[in-house]
Amino acid sequence: MRLVLVGPPGAGKGTQAVRLAERLDVPHISSGDLFRANLRDKTELGLAAQRYMDAGELVPDEVTVGMLRERLAEDDVEKGFILDGFPRTAAQADALDELLRDAGNELDAVVSLEVGEDVLVQRLLARGRTDDTEDVIRRRQEVYREETAPLLEHYAEQLVTVNAVGEVAEITDRIVDVLGPR
Structure with missing residues (x-):
């Protein structure tokens, strides 16, 4: 099963990705984890990302995509994966x-x-994070809606929506149910 999880900050993507990876026996691939691993291991892509970050610039897509390309080439993704945090844009x-x-x-x-x-x-x-004020949170939601609308259009044929309000286990069950035998 090859899945992408999308949702605004606070929707539970990371929590559900971990649970689904276990249920479906596929790896959870988080863009944040990819970045941290490449930076920690000082890979060529990690060093390139670090140069952009040190300059206060956004890491370009080609670096991020390069990290994902390398991760998707690993043996454990043969039967599938769950992506969390990528893609974020139509590009x-x-x-x-x-x-x-x-x-x-x-x-x-x-x-x-x-x-x-x-x-x-x-x-x-x-x-309880110090940077999580209501104004900042609402602004992040707005940015998510602006950036993700084209992504949802891009994936219209593969898109399934799940009500992510409730107990964590209930939400996982809803996702598994909506996916059915794919």
């Missing part, structure tokens, strides 16, 4: 489609975790 989605096509694969589904903004704000405020 990244195009790159992912190309990577998969080159390997003779395609995504089984893109799961959109749906949560109302007020619930998201409460979840994120409850984390």
